[in-house]
Every structure is written in C-alpha cells, then in structure tokens.
Amino acid sequence: MTSSSSTSSHTAPLRLGIAGLGTVGAGVIRLLNTNADLVTARAGRPLHVTAVSARDRTRDRGVDLSGLRWYENAPDLVADPDVDVVVELIGGSEGTARAVVEAALAAGKPVVTANKALLAIHGPALARLSAEKSAPLLFEAAVAGGIPAIKMVREGLAADRLLRIGGILNGTCNYILTVMRETGKDFGTVLADAQQLGYAEADPSTDIDGLDAAHKLTILAGLAFGRPVAFNSVHVEGIRRIGALDLSFARTLGYRIKLLGMARMGETGLEARVTPCLVPENAPIAQVDGVFNAVVAEGAFAGRLMIEGRGAGAGPTASAVAADLIDIARGHTIPVWGVQATDTPPLQANPVSAGTGAFYLRLLVEDRPGVIADITAVLRDCGVSLRSMLQHTPEQNDADPYVPLVLVTHQTSEAAMQDAVTRIDGLDVVTDTPVMIRIETD
Amino acid sequence: MTSSSSTSSHTAPLRLGIAGLGTVGAGVIRLLNTNADLVTARAGRPLHVTAVSARDRTRDRGVDLSGLRWYENAPDLVADPDVDVVVELIGGSEGTARAVVEAALAAGKPVVTANKALLAIHGPALARLSAEKSAPLLFEAAVAGGIPAIKMVREGLAADRLLRIGGILNGTCNYILTVMRETGKDFGTVLADAQQLGYAEADPSTDIDGLDAAHKLTILAGLAFGRPVAFNSVHVEGIRRIGALDLSFARTLGYRIKLLGMARMGETGLEARVTPCLVPENAPIAQVDGVFNAVVAEGAFAGRLMIEGRGAGAGPTASAVAADLIDIARGHTIPVWGVQATDTPPLQANPVSAGTGAFYLRLLVEDRPGVIADITAVLRDCGVSLRSMLQHTPEQNDADPYVPLVLVTHQTSEAAMQDAVTRIDGLDVVTDTPVMIRIETD
Structure with missing residues (x-):
C-alpha cells in the first residue's frame, strides 16, 4: 500500500x-x-x-x-x-x-x-x-x-500572436446539420431522430441554441488572446431556424452550412460569435461532418491550423x-x-452590428411580378450590394402562393444588413421571418 | 543588462x-x-x-x-x-x-x-x-x-494507447500530386515548376523519394509507441512513378493519391511505411492539398484525430x-x-510483405483479345481477388498499341500481390513496370 x-x-x-x-x-x-x-x-x-x-x-x-x-x-x-x-x-x-x-x-x-x-x-x-x-x-x-485543442492553442501556439480561433464546437448541431443535408429532412424530424439515438439531449436547447458552443468559444478565445473573455458579450445564435431548404440552396451555391463559433482579434477589438455559417464546400471545415468537432486557429507566424476529432x-x-x-x-x-x-x-466582444460580412438571405415571397424589385430596392436603400440571387421555381401544380427567394450579398456592414432585413420583413409580399446566414470564406 | x-x-x-x-x-x-x-x-x-x-x-x-x-x-x-x-x-x-x-x-x-x-x-x-x-x-x-503534432501525440494523447500515427508529412510531394491532379500535367513538368517556385529543392530526391517523410514518420512512431523506431526498418517509396494517368484513374474510382507515412501497432508488431496511397476522396486527409501537411492519430479511447496546417x-x-x-x-x-x-x-518495423492491403494496379498492355484473361489468370493463381477493373478506351486515331488497364483488388496479402506483379511484369503483353498503389480506407 x-x-x-x-x-x-x-x-x-x-x-x-x-x-x-x-x-x-x-x-x-x-x-x-x-x-x-x-x-x-x-x-x-x-x-x-x-x-x-x-x-x-x-x-x-x-x-x-x-x-x-x-x-x-x-x-x-x-x-x-x-x-x-x-x-x-x-x-x-x-x-x-x-x-x-x-x-x-x-x-x-x-x-x-x-x-x-x-x-x-x-x-x-x-x-x-x-x-x-x-x-x-x-x-x-x-x-x-x-481533441487536444487547448494544448494546441495554449502551448503549441504559445509563441504566436493569434488572429482568430474557433470552429465546429458542438457535435449535436453538426450531426443534425449533416443529416439534414444528406437526407433533406427538416430540423424537427432530424432532432427527434438524434434524441432517439442519444446524439441529442431530451432538453436539447443548450446544444441547438448555441450555448454550449458559446461556452467553448469563450474558453478558446481567452486562451488565444491571453485574457478572459466576458461570456455575456459573445453573440449566440442556434440552428433552429435553418430549414432543409437552406441546406439545399447552400449546396446549389457551392456551400455547406455549419454552426461555427469564431473569435477574431482585430484593430477595433474582439469579435466573438456563434452563428450558423455558409462555408465553401471545399474548405477543410466543410468536410467535418457528423458528431465530429474541429478547432481552427490562425497565427501571424504559424498560419492556419485545424484539428478535428471526436x-x-x-x-x-x-x-x-x-x-x-x-x-x-x-x-x-x-x-x-x-x-x-x-x-x-x-x-x-464588440456587438455584432459593428462588424462586416457577406450574407445569405432566404425569404418566402409572393410569386408575382414586382416583388424582386421591391426587395432589391430595400437593399439598395440600405447600401447592401447583391452578388447573386436564386429563385426557386415552383412545381407545376404547386398551389402555394409563396416561393423561396435567396439573395447573396457582397461584403457589407452587419448593421446595414440587419436594417435591411427588418425592412424586408415588414413588406407585405414577404411571409415568415427572413433567414439570414453569415458567409465565412476563410 | x-x-x-x-x-x-x-x-x-x-x-x-x-x-x-x-x-x-x-x-x-x-x-x-x-x-x-x-x-x-x-x-x-x-x-x-x-x-x-x-x-x-x-x-x-x-x-x-x-x-x-x-x-x-x-x-x-x-x-x-x-x-x-x-x-x-x-x-x-x-x-x-x-x-x-x-x-x-x-x-x-x-x-x-x-x-x-x-x-x-x-x-x-x-x-x-x-x-x-x-x-x-x-x-x-x-x-x-x-503544426504542434509532437505535442498532440506526446502530451495531448499521453494517456491513450495509440493504434496508428502518420499522415501527409511532405509538403513538396503533396504540392506536386495536387498540381498533377488539378492540371493533368505529368510528374516531371510539375516538379520543374515546383523547383522554379521554390516548393522543391534543386536536388529534390530527399522529398520526392519519400526520405523526408520517412524521417518524420520514424519520429512520430517513436512518440506514439513510446520507444524509438529503427529508421532503416521503415519501408520507403516516393512519388516518381506516379503518372498523370494514375491521378485521373484514381479520380474515376473515387479516390485521390497522397504520399502517406503511416505506422500501425498491431498484434504482430509494427507496420511503418511511406508510400503513395489511394484515399477515398471524401476522407478528411484527401482534402489536405498543396503544401499543407496533416497528421492523423488514432487512439483506443480518443478515436481518430487529425491536425493540419503548414x-x-x-x-x-x-x-x-x-x-x-x-x-x-x-x-x-x-x-x-x-x-x-x-x-x-x-x-x-515488420517487412511490408508480411502485411495485407487492397491495391490499385495500373498496367500498360497490348490492346488485343485475351490479354485481360492472361492477367486475371495470374492474379487468380496468386490468390489475389479483384474488386473492379477499368480499361481506358483508346482515342479513335490513337496508333499506340498499348492501352492502360487498371485493376483494383480486395484485401490481400502484400506478398501475394508482389508475386503477382512480378509475374504480370514478365508477361509479353505488358509493357513498362506496373504501378501498384496501396489503398488506405481509414
């Protein structure tokens, strides 16, 4: 003994x-x-x-x-x-x-x-x-x-100044988004299946509303930037509002949808957010599917690193x-x-409205002439410039008076974008709340 | 002071x-x-x-x-x-x-x-x-x-028993294979371009013949398995014999070709080799392109991890x-x-002939009846079973009497495969040395 x-x-x-x-x-x-x-x-x-x-x-x-x-x-x-x-x-x-x-x-x-x-x-x-x-x-x-992500950041990259840190930090959300993409099923159905399989909790809100990822991002950002980050200042969105439709549109546009937690240290301070994002389908992080997690770090000397695993x-x-x-x-x-x-x-962290980004905006609009002109006029008035637009052609005998319309913007201020979305949401020709998703390209 | x-x-x-x-x-x-x-x-x-x-x-x-x-x-x-x-x-x-x-x-x-x-x-x-x-x-x-790969293995995974370690360990080879795949150019042309760009040395043999990757694999395996590995026992092949043709066939079959260093600890001892490999195009390691490196580790408890970067x-x-x-x-x-x-x-490390694997075999054969029967007879005699076969249809006015033939095997003993390749190489209907590439599926 x-x-x-x-x-x-x-x-x-x-x-x-x-x-x-x-x-x-x-x-x-x-x-x-x-x-x-x-x-x-x-x-x-x-x-x-x-x-x-x-x-x-x-x-x-x-x-x-x-x-x-x-x-x-x-x-x-x-x-x-x-x-x-x-x-x-x-x-x-x-x-x-x-x-x-x-x-x-x-x-x-x-x-x-x-x-x-x-x-x-x-x-x-x-x-x-x-x-x-x-x-x-x-x-x-x-x-x-x-995944030894903390060791990677706090020791492996100890000598470098980190520019950003984040990644796919919640396996439940990544699993749900992966299955939605692969099967075309909607969020509710896939969540219920995930709960049956034990990949989601009976009360799934901590995971699917982004809170769990925000906890992890807060920790990672503190390590990356060498001082604690106020959890309450991290912007958090979950994946409930993502529809099967959005995964399908994202694919058409050459993207996948991932819930990313990402923190960046810039000249104006810290940006830290958990949001669904469109990522280019050939980006390394786009390949991380199912319950796998991945942490991305970018250092001034080390460049971009990614570690993935369970x-x-x-x-x-x-x-x-x-x-x-x-x-x-x-x-x-x-x-x-x-x-x-x-x-x-x-x-x-700075309020997200202080940042910039490119965005995917999916609307349900009345299927009649003039609607697109009304919507693009709002974007123009808000100073948001469009990169592309996708309109879903309705099925021949589809009686639904609303059709999905997808707009992809160039880089723009997030405040302008939020303003535009609020105004578009108020248009009579638009039904349901618009779905706005950030596009991460690096 | x-x-x-x-x-x-x-x-x-x-x-x-x-x-x-x-x-x-x-x-x-x-x-x-x-x-x-x-x-x-x-x-x-x-x-x-x-x-x-x-x-x-x-x-x-x-x-x-x-x-x-x-x-x-x-x-x-x-x-x-x-x-x-x-x-x-x-x-x-x-x-x-x-x-x-x-x-x-x-x-x-x-x-x-x-x-x-x-x-x-x-x-x-x-x-x-x-x-x-x-x-x-x-x-x-x-x-x-x-990439803090050593820290990941020696500290991050210190509590786990590792089953395998390895990855894409040479950026020059990965760059060359990536450009060959993307452009269809042959090895010599891409190497010369890489030398001009500073991605390959004037004397490139340490990189392209696999020696540099073998050095790194020897180190990683020593860390993963907790004792030094004899460098001379590591099997080493480079990428000189890979043709543009092979990258194209690999794509058709749903694979990419990567130079992998991989060490596995099994019941019969250590397997350690640097060889070009076919990897499924949707495997995480298949996405690691250009000069990027990636290290994969698999632990009994931790599961599979991959870290990639410069x-x-x-x-x-x-x-x-x-x-x-x-x-x-x-x-x-x-x-x-x-x-x-x-x-x-x-x-x-055990000799590679003691191992098993599935293989891609690319031949140049005479374009006449009976050739495939001769070749498949050799494979049958050596106990190698085929999973699929691809034959390149010659261009209409192609006067070349030889056509490429690709055979993909099921899991087989590497000794049997080597025996079969030697015999096939000896057939009159086969010109050039056959190109045999291991298929890594996990």
Whole structure:
C-alpha cells in the first residue's frame, strides 16, 4: 500500500478524487485501469483513484469501484487527505460542480475538469483563485472532447500572436446539420431522430441554441488572446431556424452550412460569435461532418491550423481528462489563460452590428411580378450590394402562393444588413421571418 | 543588462544561442523580436538571443544581428557561458548539426532543433544522452513545421494507447500530386515548376523519394509507441512513378493519391511505411492539398484525430521552435519518447510483405483479345481477388498499341500481390513496370 506515502516525492502515486460518476467519470476510471502501465510510464508515477463521489451508490457503472472511498456530498471528497487532485465531472456552471472546484482550489489542490459552462462563466474568478493558491486548474476536456485543442492553442501556439480561433464546437448541431443535408429532412424530424439515438439531449436547447458552443468559444478565445473573455458579450445564435431548404440552396451555391463559433482579434477589438455559417464546400471545415468537432486557429507566424476529432463521448473525454492528470503528475501546469492572471476585467466582444460580412438571405415571397424589385430596392436603400440571387421555381401544380427567394450579398456592414432585413420583413409580399446566414470564406 | 544574471532564477532571461541562420534561423529571431512581449508573458521570462553561428557574416538576413556574439564554428557557440539553450537549425543528420547537438547535450544544455534527419537516425542515442545529462531535447519543428503534432501525440494523447500515427508529412510531394491532379500535367513538368517556385529543392530526391517523410514518420512512431523506431526498418517509396494517368484513374474510382507515412501497432508488431496511397476522396486527409501537411492519430479511447496546417516555411517553423523554447522556459520538458529512455533497442518495423492491403494496379498492355484473361489468370493463381477493373478506351486515331488497364483488388496479402506483379511484369503483353498503389480506407 502506497496510498498514504508522501506526495512530495515525484514517484509516489498521484491520488485522485473523482466527483461525478456519469459516463465520463466511469470512462476515466476505465481508462486509468486499462492503460495503467502506459499512464504510469508517461506520468512518471502511478495515478490512483482513491475516492469518488456520486449520489447513487447502487447503479452499475461497468467499472470496479471496490476499495474506493465514497462521498455522497462531493465537497467532502475535497477534504480527504488521501486526495491530491480533484477531478470534477459533475457539470453545470453552478451548484455542486462549482462548489467542488472552488473548495479544491481554495485548499490548494489541483483540479481537472471537463466543465465548459463553469469555465466560460466563472473562468476569470477561478483563474484568480488558482493563481492565488498555486493550485493548477486544467480543463482540456472542456473544449472539443478528445481533441487536444487547448494544448494546441495554449502551448503549441504559445509563441504566436493569434488572429482568430474557433470552429465546429458542438457535435449535436453538426450531426443534425449533416443529416439534414444528406437526407433533406427538416430540423424537427432530424432532432427527434438524434434524441432517439442519444446524439441529442431530451432538453436539447443548450446544444441547438448555441450555448454550449458559446461556452467553448469563450474558453478558446481567452486562451488565444491571453485574457478572459466576458461570456455575456459573445453573440449566440442556434440552428433552429435553418430549414432543409437552406441546406439545399447552400449546396446549389457551392456551400455547406455549419454552426461555427469564431473569435477574431482585430484593430477595433474582439469579435466573438456563434452563428450558423455558409462555408465553401471545399474548405477543410466543410468536410467535418457528423458528431465530429474541429478547432481552427490562425497565427501571424504559424498560419492556419485545424484539428478535428471526436468532441464528446466517454472515451475521448476520458483521454483528455487523463492527459491533464499526466501533465499534473509531470508538474507541467500553466496559468489558466496561459499568462499569470491579473485583475484586468474580462475582454468584451464588440456587438455584432459593428462588424462586416457577406450574407445569405432566404425569404418566402409572393410569386408575382414586382416583388424582386421591391426587395432589391430595400437593399439598395440600405447600401447592401447583391452578388447573386436564386429563385426557386415552383412545381407545376404547386398551389402555394409563396416561393423561396435567396439573395447573396457582397461584403457589407452587419448593421446595414440587419436594417435591411427588418425592412424586408415588414413588406407585405414577404411571409415568415427572413433567414439570414453569415458567409465565412476563410 | 541582465544577460549575465543567474539562470537559476525563473524570471531571469533565458539566453539562446542559435546555430544556423538560414530562413528558419532568421525567422526565429524575427518572431522573438516581433512577439517579444507576448513570448515573455507566456514563458514567464524573456527569451534573449545572445549568440549566433553561421558561415557567412556579410549576408543580409533581414533581421538585426547587432550586439549578438558570432561564432563561425558552431560547436564553439555551445561553450559560450551566456548561452543557456542551444537552437540547432543547420540541418542534416551528420556533420556540424550533429556535433552541435551532441556537444550541447553533453554539456547539459537544453537543445531545440528542427532537424528531422538527425532525430530519425540518431534519436535513440540522443535520447539516452539527453536523459543521462538531464538536458532536454525538444524538436516540435522537426515534424510538420508549424503544426504542434509532437505535442498532440506526446502530451495531448499521453494517456491513450495509440493504434496508428502518420499522415501527409511532405509538403513538396503533396504540392506536386495536387498540381498533377488539378492540371493533368505529368510528374516531371510539375516538379520543374515546383523547383522554379521554390516548393522543391534543386536536388529534390530527399522529398520526392519519400526520405523526408520517412524521417518524420520514424519520429512520430517513436512518440506514439513510446520507444524509438529503427529508421532503416521503415519501408520507403516516393512519388516518381506516379503518372498523370494514375491521378485521373484514381479520380474515376473515387479516390485521390497522397504520399502517406503511416505506422500501425498491431498484434504482430509494427507496420511503418511511406508510400503513395489511394484515399477515398471524401476522407478528411484527401482534402489536405498543396503544401499543407496533416497528421492523423488514432487512439483506443480518443478515436481518430487529425491536425493540419503548414508543414514548412520560416514562419510556421519559427512558431514551433519558439513554442519549444517557451516550454523550456516554463520548465516543461519531457523525455524524448515520452517515457524515460532505456537501453531497449529500437523497434524494428515488420517487412511490408508480411502485411495485407487492397491495391490499385495500373498496367500498360497490348490492346488485343485475351490479354485481360492472361492477367486475371495470374492474379487468380496468386490468390489475389479483384474488386473492379477499368480499361481506358483508346482515342479513335490513337496508333499506340498499348492501352492502360487498371485493376483494383480486395484485401490481400502484400506478398501475394508482389508475386503477382512480378509475374504480370514478365508477361509479353505488358509493357513498362506496373504501378501498384496501396489503398488506405481509414
């Protein structure tokens, strides 16, 4: 038995307390058992789970939990003297998860977490606590699951000035958009199928309304630009309003539709948004389909990089959590934002209306002469110039008085575009809310 | 002046000696100047270049070298007491580059290098020296330029058991194959154009014969499997024999042709080869075009990951070198193969004939009845079963008595395939050496 030996020795086991035994928590235990020799060799010391915390003691989690100390109240696990490192896998930005992480850092114990909401919302405060207490806070699994995106940005690109960071950060949305494109089915049908298959939650709003991607983007942007980003300043749109029609039009135009989280640092400050985007069909990110995630980074020296892989699931997430644990065992820990935390307030992203872009606009309009003239007049009045237009020819015996009309703009100010859309929405000849989608070309 | 202050302090500057001032050496100096504040913040201390070494003192390298000590003989730079870390950017597996790296490690000084040939060939001995002298040896820039592939494998996937590693490891070959596919031009023409554009060396053999990719694969495989791999056991083929015809046939069959380095660890041991491959046109790696590189890794827990970006060039390479320097400044260094070096001899890859695969076989055959029967009889006799066949219909007034014939096999033993190709090559009806290309489907 070595579990009570001093942790100051670099070959003594690193003793872990795991708070949360859902699929990820069980996955971490399974990985540490399966790969024990390999992990010990790479960490330079064994990683032993000594304590766990979860509510239901009776549930079969498919891993052997015998001999582990069990805490029903997760914060109690933090105080266990045989726990050197706390692994928080409960989730959620408040409640027990937050209490456990704060208690561990306050006690000077390193924390590994997969909790994106917690980091996005309380990252600035947790980073300060981590620095004050010299208690490392690692969170590779919080962004893009098994993909070492955080390591890529915070260490691999540490010497470069990053111009942008982002990507496909939510596997549920990417799966739904991929299936919609491939099958032509509508959003509701594909969502219901995804829920049946376990790719979407019973309450899917965190995923499909873009919140989960915004959590991850907030974290990535903080790492890329070396200081925390205010989560509430990130613009968030989800994918509910994307129709099968839009995926079909996008294809006709040579694009695919992806939910992208993207942050750019420019001369006027930070742009940070989660929105559905049209991306050219031959762009690398357009090829990332199904539940896969991808993170794109662009550095002044390194150029454009993309890393893709599984953004969720027990195995990939466990791999990321355990890699963080090896870093802790090796003594390789880095301040949360890659530089020592200061009291600088979080960076505010500019309102999206201050930006520019090219846009896809899909309308449902009355099928009669003069309609296009009315709509293009509004765009002209708002200073928005058109690059192309697509009109859907109705079926011969289609009685629907409305037909879809797609307009693609040149680069324009987003404020002008929003103004134009509001005015177009008010035209009598237009039914339904117009669908406006940003075009990302790089 | 702080250049003489003690290096034991963690805020004292880290003093660098750069051996080799080609485009990469100058790029590193440019990056450290341009990004000085950012690098200092991330490293926790300034990175100062104090000494350089190159033969020609008079050449304008576009960076300010005033105030730096100059050594004409690179190994002398190692002994400079104001050099804490030696950056080797001379290149080549022998001669000065090797002498500088060995001298630095022997003196207990950390080394950062971009030298793939040196690491591939002398990695096992250098890893032992590094361990004996506790002198870190970092080489992120040696594989895939600005892409943090080494960090991804050795740290990001440290907790996982890797099943395979590899990818598009040579930008020159990928550029040539991309242009051949896009333009239909033949290998020689595209190579000459690439040489004019600076994408291929005057003596291109290290790149186009697959040696450079094999160096990188040897390094990646050593990291992935936690022990050095014998460079000489890696099977190497280049792209000289690929014709414009093959790229066109590949397209017809739904594939693209890429030079892949791929290593797999299976029950029978290590498979490691650099060969042109057909990859399905919708596979992520098929989309990586031009001078871009991509590294694919597959872990038992993490699943498949791919990282792509610029594999060469002053900026990307400088970014990788400087990231290594930040790791050294942070005190984050790892044994060469990710685990403490031992005296275990390097791992030998199995001969390729011991493996299996599916293959594309392109022949030039006489255009007369019975030829296909003769060829398919050989395949049948060798136990190779066919999946499909493509015959090029000759132009109406084409006087050439030979026509191309393409055969695609099911999974088969590579030994059987080699046997079949030798016999087919011996048939009177076949002219030119048959072109056999492996099909990679995952």
